[in-house]
Amino acid sequence: MKKALAFITFLYFTSNTFAQFSKNSEPFAHTFSIVARDTKTGEMAVGVQSHWFSVGTAVSWGQAGVGVVATQSFVNKSFGVRGLALMKNGKTAQETMDILLSNDGGKEVRQVGIIDAKGNVAVHTGKNCVDFAGHIKGANYSVQSNMMLNNKVPAAMAKAFEENWRLPLAERVLKALEAGQAVGGDIRGKQSAALLVVKGTSTNKPWDDDHLVDLRVDDHQAPLVELARLLKIKRAYNHMDAGDLATETNNMKKAMDEYNAAMKLFPNNLEMQYWTAITMANNKSIIKASEILHKIYLKEPNWREMTKRLPKAGLLQVSDLDFKELTR
Incomplete structure (x- = not known):
């Protein structure tokens, strides 16, 4: 009888305890992550990899001029939204952490990293x-x-x-994730990754500055490799x-320098080549533009039709004569 009562008590306790931190709105995200701030630019970032689908939709949160939050293990997504709101209202990273954990029945299975816009850091790993x-x-x-x-x-x-302090913040965070994976990473393997970077100060135009980098690899055999590829493409664009x-x-020297830099990063991208050629054409470099365009047309004829619509x-x-040259 005593054993039966003990077993019932155990079931009651564990089921109710588990329910405190395992709800449909609180997914698992057993993982490794980094929250970081660049002292030169003020930019803040979250980088994360996990053996879990679409980890970036649960773990990484950030707002320009406010801070960033990584919430993981048994994820409490509200920590992202509430954490940013608290920091926006003047709380430090540690004050924010203390408030978030103060009434959280599942805090011992939470793991959270927070940085505010002043560079204050708070981190918690439940026992x-x-x-x-x-x-x-x-x-x-952290x-x-x-x-x-x-x-x-x-x-x-x-x-x-x-060690990679010379790199831009996004690349620096990626190096940290790669290092974590290189020594073993998640015991289950790897599936998804994400990288979020926001500005250190806000212009009150979130459509411009909240997400300088916002890349997610939701399901991939080598998510960090894919994340690195996407970041390189992002830099090219x-x-x-x-x-x-x-x-x-009308600063054409700078324009061509930028376009050339883009094509060096992503040399096989036809669209980058195409708009570079169109810019050349608009600035009277018809022969060079025509050479580039006709190479593009050989690979994908629809670009010729695009040129006709511009x-x-x-x-x-351009003149009618030049237009014929560009579309022949």
Whole structure:
């Protein structure tokens, strides 16, 4: 009888305790991550990899001029939204952490990293997070991991982040993630990854500055490899955007420098080649533009039809003779 009562009590306790932190709105995200701030630019970032589908939709949260949050293990997504709101209202990273955990019945299975816009860092690893679990708090960063193959992940991530200080923040965070994976990573393997970077100050235009980088690999055999590829493409398109802005101010040297930088990063992208050629054509470099365009047409004839549609939209302004050359 006593054994039966003990068993019933155990079931009641564990089911109710588990219900406190395992709800449909609180997914598992056993993982390793980094929250970090660049002291030169003020940019803040979250990088994460996990053997879980679409980890970036649960773990990584950020807002320009406010801070970033990584919430993982048994994820409490509200920590992302509420954490950013608290920091926006003036709370430090540690004050925010204390408030979030103060009434959280599942705090011992939570793992959270927070950085505010002033560089204050807070990190928490609940005592019941699955081994190997731990964190390292450094200057303007913290790394945190749970359910790792071994206990080497946080140290490897911290070392990589500190050693690559010359890199832009996004690339630096990626190096930290790669280092964590290189020493073992998640005991279950790998499936998804994400990288989020926001500005250190807000222009009150979230459509412009909240997400400088927002990349997610939801399901992939090598998510960090794919994430690195996407980041490289992102950098290439940043150069394209800069080239377009230079064109608007008629700074053609800068425009061509930016377009060339983009094509070096992503040499096989036909669209980058195409708009570079159109810019050349609009600035009277018809022969060079024609050479590039006709190579593109051989690979994909639809680009010729695209060129024919540009004059109506005002995107190609050349003489009739030059237009025939560009579309022949």
